Amino acid sequence: MTDGQHTFRVLRFDSADDETPAYQTYALEASPGMTVLEALLRIQAEQDGTLAFRYACRGAVCGSCAMMINGREELACRTQVRDASRQGRTVYTGSAREEVEAPGSDAQMITVEPLRNLRVIKDLVVDMEPFFDKLVAVEPWLQPEQAHPPRERRVGPGAWAEAEPYTNCILCACCHSVCPVAEQEPGYLGPAALAQHYRFLADVRDQAGEHRLALVDGDDGVNGCDFAWNCVHICPRGVPPTKGIAKTRARITRERRGDGRQ
Ligand code: FES
Numbered sequence: 001m002t003d004g005q006h007t008f009r010v011l012r013f014d015s016a017d018d019e020t021p022a023y024q025t026y027a028l029e030a031s032p033g034m035t036v037l038e039a040l041l042r043i044q045a046e047q048d049g050t051l052a053f054r055y056a057c058r059g060a061v062c063g064s065c066a067m068m069i070n071g072r073e074e075l076a077c078r079t080q081v082r083d084a085s086r087q088g089r090t091v092y093t094g095s096a097r098e099e100v101e102a103p104g105s106d107a108q109m110i111t112v113e114p115l116r117n118l119r120v121i122k123d124l125v126v127d128m129e130p131f132f133d134k135l136v137a138v139e140p141w142l143q144p145e146q147a148h149p150p151r152e153r154r155v156g157p158g159a160w161a162e163a164e165p166y167t168n169c170i171l172c173a174c175c176h177s178v179c180p181v182a183e184q185e186p187g188y189l190g191p192a193a194l195a196q197h198y199r200f201l202a203d204v205r206d207q208a209g210e211h212r213l214a215l216v217d218g219d220d221g222v223n224g225c226d227f228a229w230n231c232v233h234i235c236p237r238g239v240p241p242t243k244g245i246a247k248t249r250a251r252i253t254r255e256r257r258g259d260g261r262q
Contacts, residue, residue: 053065
């Protein structure tokens, strides 16, 4: 028993060459439950050893296998071939900020492309360095006043509930890929970095306060968000970056009013 013959249409590109990106197709008989990552591994092993892509955990934990699958940001290790070829999936067009239905005219055809808004190094491998630079810029670590308390810093369930959803981020960059502002503004910190910023802003143990708010105050920070909500819809881990951005923005406004600056 199989899930049928599928054609994988993969966007190929090598930054070491001058050639323009081009699609290459591979035919593969999909076994039941086969994921897109498993299909790519089969293609790489049996048909084309030059095909490049990233993966590590194969369990939706490390975030390294994120790619565009039939026009939608997905984790390849969590996306079954059968589901990827289903008609009527919702995809998000970054700049237009609108939802469209994937054409799905050929249910057996699966188009695989690299993430958007990041430079392609080879095939499905993108340069994650600018993405991680932005993450580091928001200082995603705890900054308490007291460096070493005699006992652990305790957080009650109620206090933790605000920060907890943001701890589920696996830094796959799906949200960065689908963000219309990241597409237009290379300096914009982006939903992943701003979500991680809010994770620490909401943490009752963190006392970076004004310093932390200043890290994201401006058009490259929370003011840059257009509230498209694409990032919330696409996140494979249910992280809501837009909510965190809105709350950070509101807090900056409140603090300014308190200072008499606005
Ligand atoms: S391989 Fe780790 S998330 Fe897919």
